[in-house]
């Protein structure tokens with residue numbers, strides 16, 4: 248009897264996916280990519296193709312897939328229990344580590360996804376300030392809540408501070424609850440806050456917005472404005488937490504928010520996210536302190552899950568070691584410089600933006616400073632390059648190389664060869 252070939256098995260799975268999943272996928276990534284396994288800095292799909300993995304599960308797998316210390320911690324916890332709902336030791340230990348590592352964190356509340364963490368952080372700020380409106384920055388990603396989806400990736404641009412919903416199904420009223428400012432533009436933020444401070448419950452931002460580093464003085468200026476008007480400042484550190492250094496972007500850039508949200512790396516590849524911050528803000532989760540009027544109800548079946556907590560603890564232990572970030576920074580710096588060299592050699596306009604552990608090439612003459620600057624990049628070239636990279640065994644998201652500490656010289660060489668081939672394949676003229 249003929250055995251079914253791997254590519255036939257892949258086609259059959261894709262067909263099933265189209266039948267039982269809307270758009271044939273989990274909604275996150277290209278439906279034609281169906282992965283089976285990951286090891287270190289590489290993944291393999293169900294047809295057996297191997298990729299250098301810069302998707303990295305959208306960021307959590309920062310120390311690589313199947314890290315032996317994470318696997319050992321998870322295997323030790325599995326027979327002890329996989330979820331309790333009640334408080335358990337691994338989550339207490341992880342909270343201690345987070346409080347120790349993050350300048351803003353006096354206390355921690357767990358949830359299961361970054362979207363949830365952002366939604367609750369906004370609610371904490373509103374409960375504290377007793378005001379409803381939120382200031383966010385255009386292009387800033389704060390999960391999939393109604394508020395998070397305001398001006399995340401607007402196709403039609405509005406005049407600041409008008410918010411644009413990026414999804415169907417969001418009540419019209421949410422638009423009035425969100426004010427939008429351009430990232431890295433302290434002057435506009437200052438005048439919006441001066442005008443609206445009395446209505447604002449909180450300010451939320453990604454300290455490193457998608458790929459765009461903060462301009463010198465921007466985060467410090469936002470800190471000063473928030474302090475001046477007594478508005479809680481929230482750093483969304485779901486991506487940046489423990490990625491650029493041990494701790495968060497608040498350590499890396501030296502600006503401390505009032506609250507931050509965390510996800511991805513702190514769960515070691517399992518569903519875990521958190522809100523962390525100043526004790527007087529976190530007190531809104533404690534009815535005994537704030538009373539019924541100030542109490543913020545927050546319950547989640549899997550919150551503080553012990554498997555995710557031990558995986559997070561093991562990951563952070565690896566990252567706490569001296570020199571843990573040296574290799575990923577060195578490789579990222581080399582890739583950014585070499586790719587810019589290849590762009591020049593091929594006469595293709597573009598530049599590398601980001602920080603070495605998380606960057607991409609934008610196909611534009613100038614490094615963007617905000618969402619509108621990103622829109623000026625050539626999206627068609629980006630798409631073409633990503634497609635050729637994939638054919639050469641490089642898997643990345645539409646607009647990010649997520650590096651891991653597990654990537655090695657072989658991955659780096661393959662990436663540069665593939666990038667060279669992608670630029671070569673661009674239509675001339």
Ligand SMILES: Cc1ncc(COP(=O)(O)O)c(C=O)c1O
Pocket residue numbers: 305359360361362363365388389390391453483484485486510511520
């Ligand atoms: C900055 C930022 N915040 C929040 C989220 C939402 O996290 P999750 O996908 O876990 O809901 C993401 C997801 O990528 C993110 O990049």
